[in-house]
Amino acid sequence: MAITTKNFQLLGDNQLAWDLMIENYAPCCVTGMPAPFFEYALTSSWMDKRFTYLNRFWLDEGKPVGFVFYESPLTNVFFHLLPGYEFLAEEMIAYADSTMPGKPGEKELVFFPAQTALMEAAQKLGYAQAYAYDDMLLNFHKTVLNRPLPEGYHWVDPSDVDPVKLAICCWKGFNHEDKGPFENWDGEDPGTDWNPVKSYQGIVSSIMAPPPHSTYEYDVIIADATGEYVCYSGMWWVEENKLAYMEPLCTVPEHRGKGLAAAALTRHYQQMGALGAEYMTGGGDPFYRKIGYTEAIRWAHWKKQ
Numbered sequence: 001m002a003i004t005t006k007n008f009q010l011l012g013d014n015q016l017a018w019d020l021m022i023e024n025y026a027p028c029c030v031t032g033m034p035a036p037f038f039e040y041a042l043t044s045s046w047m048d049k050r051f052t053y054l055n056r057f058w059l060d061e062g063k064p065v066g067f068v069f070y071e072s073p074l075t076n077v078f079f080h081l082l083p084g085y086e087f088l089a090e091e092m093i094a095y096a097d098s099t100m101p102g103k104p105g106e107k108e109l110v111f112f113p114a115q116t117a118l119m120e121a122a123q124k125l126g127y128a129q130a131y132a133y134d135d136m137l138l139n140f141h142k143t144v145l146n147r148p149l150p151e152g153y154h155w156v157d158p159s160d161v162d163p164v165k166l167a168i169c170c171w172k173g174f175n176h177e178d179k180g181p182f183e184n185w186d187g188e189d190p191g192t193d194w195n196p197v198k199s200y201q202g203i204v205s206s207i208m209a210p211p212p213h214s215t216y217e218y219d220v221i222i223a224d225a226t227g228e229y230v231c232y233s234g235m236w237w238v239e240e241n242k243l244a245y246m247e248p249l250c251t252v253p254e255h256r257g258k259g260l261a262a263a264a265l266t267r268h269y270q271q272m273g274a275l276g277a278e279y280m281t282g283g284g285d286p287f288y289r290k291i292g293y294t295e296a297i298r299w300a301h302w303k304k305q
Contacts, residue, residue, distance in 0.1 A: 001060055003088070008055035008069065014039060016057060018213060020064040024080050025241040027279060028137060029297040030114035032080040034281075036213065036236035036245040041071045043211040048074045051101045058088050068096050075102035076301070077109050079118050086117035093121040097304075109302040122302055130303040134296035136288035138269070138280040143292040145269040147262035149222070155267070156221035156229065166221065169229035173250025213238075218271055220264040224255065231260040235268055237275060244272035244280035262291050 008017070021035035041047040051074055058066030066088050067080040077096045081089060096109060109127055111119050138145070149155070171177070210216060218235035230252045236245040246268060251260050265280075272280060281297070282288035 003065075004059050006057045006059060008052055008057065010042070010049065010052050013057070014042060014212060016064045017067060017069070020057075020067055020080050020082070022238070022240050024082055025238075025243070026114065028113075028295055030112050032112055032115065033078060033297075034241060034243055034245055035238060036247065038069060038071065038078075039211050039213055040236070040247055043214075047072050050074075054100055056095060056099075058085070058092065060085070066092055068092050068100065070101060075106050075108060077102075077107065079109075079111070079115060081115070081118060089117040089121040090124070093118060093125060093127075097125050097127075104304065107304070111300045111302060113298055113300075119300075119302070126304050127302040128305050129300050132298060132300040133284055134298055135284050136282040136293035137295040137297060138265075138282060138288075138293045139295050140269070140273050140278050140280070142294055145262070145266040145292060147259055147266040147291065149263045149267075150258050150260065152225050153222050153230070153260065153263075156223050158216055158219040158221060161219075161221060162229070165223075165227075165229045166232060169221075169232050169252060170248070170250055172252045173232060174248075175253070177253075218268070220267045222260050222264060228252075230255040231264055233261070233264040233268060235272070237272060237277070239275070242276055242278040244268060244277040246281050249283070261287065265291065 006013075017038050018035045021032065021038065024031050025034050042049070042052075051070070055067070055069040057064045065082045065085045068077060069079075070077055077100045079092060079096070081092065093109070097107070100107065102108075108130070109118075109122055111122075213236065215235060215237040218237055220231075220233040220235070221229055222231040224230050231250070233249045234247050236247065237243075238245055246265070249261060249264065265282075268280060279295075282293045
């Protein structure tokens, strides 16, 4: 066994990370977040990519068997470690502690239930769980979604999407109108964390040059009677893991409470179920439990004491 390490290269190593996360996937993400989690962040405007060179692989004769990486915020550190390579856990935790972004006290190591070797190594360095929460999962074998599209709305063919309308929908849908209406910006980047310029540029670039493993043909877009987009739900279909990775989901505020998001997820349920999906991701909002999500991804954030 010849273990080597390799730091992440932004333009060349996405496939290494994807392959490792595909192989290491387990239901309810108990071994770590699924592959789209990292690729979606890398291709999004909201991720701080200045320190991606610090992400590190552990390789066995060139094959990735371990990975330390951040997503957002950059002080949250994640891990993937294949079974049989638990002996690398202490080295990976030591690297995360000493080298990954974050000052003492602000760095958080994020673990999932089956990452016991990593958690034991973190304890030795003085880390302990600070808090935990659940993101809900839909089990296709346990739940049936059957929420109709409300009257006065219609589906938009994802192959014929208008990127400007979609950018406006996401801007409003993620409650960024308090920073100013999308339509009034003059094209200058005002420097806020979220702004319509970045929203527009990010969506246009992802449509014109989509992430390598994106499956935009399964996105769900709902428009109102005037043709404006009012609800959007993205979908990454991971056939190898039979996983429908839903990200993101938003509804324009004035159209909330009408069942649009539930209808969008029902459409995903029908499409992805027909492809053989076993799980579909959701989020932590009580909405997911209300419509029938029954299982969860358990996130545990550890901090140094």
